[in-house]
Amino acid sequence: MDVLEEKEIENLVSQLTGEEAVNVVKYILSQGENVSEFLIAETLEAPINHIRNVLYRLQENNLITFTRKKDKKKGWYIYYWTFNHPEAKATIKRMKDSRIENLRKRLEREDSSTFYTCASKCLRMKFDNALENNFRCSECNKILKEMNNTKIIREIKKELSMLEETSSEENSTIAEVTA
Ligand SMILES: [Zn+2]
Structure with missing residues (x-):
């Protein structure tokens, strides 16, 4: 992990986005980068729409960034999320x-x-x-x-x-x- 203490990150996330976002961020951090939104939902045993809502709010606060890839078979985009360390550090x-x-x-x-x-x-x-x-x-x-x-x-x-x-x-x- 970066110079940022995990505790500081948890406090920041909970203050800006709410307690329920803390587990989402913890999971993204544990996986490194480009974490699939489906994997997050599956691991946390939460409906995908609920997880997307939390991810959207985290992104609004510049706490995470995404890349997306098109699923060739199904034709839709899958979003992959990464914690935004520099921005979080600056905010703290x-x-x-x-x-x-x-x-x-x-x-x-x-x-x-x-x-x-x-x-x-x-x-x-x-x-x-x-x-x-x-x-x-x-x-x-x-x-x-x-x-x-x-x-x-x-x-x-x-x-x-x-x-x-x-x-x-x-x-x-x-x-x-x-x-
Ligand atoms: Zn008095």
Whole structure:
């Protein structure tokens, strides 16, 4: 398999095309390339029309590509499918980058503000909003108190450093290949 972890591929497929596409992709990957749609349907014991529907959705998301061959006897085309590694890899990278970007923004917000909440934790507000509400929760009317967000900050930092680590590994792999 490529540098992509199988788990990452499964997550991507499930997010973009749904859980039922994961088995189809796993089977295509296990067979290498140019996998007949009939073989997929037979192996997964699913109706061919259902499998075609899943394949079509995978193709819409650029996760698989096809070649087709005419069946000379029957006169129709048979489609052969291959997992689109470069596109999947690029999509995973894009999603990871945007997650990193969001986490950085969130971290900045958490670091630069003080948040307030009631004892039931109905909602969280910044100081200005809490002041406007006379430090009363707008849901339950209990007193708002300053909230310790150290734990949230720690969680964000943890996820961020994990993501940044894996994405810099990928960058260095690419650099080695192109060097
Ligand atoms: Zn409340």
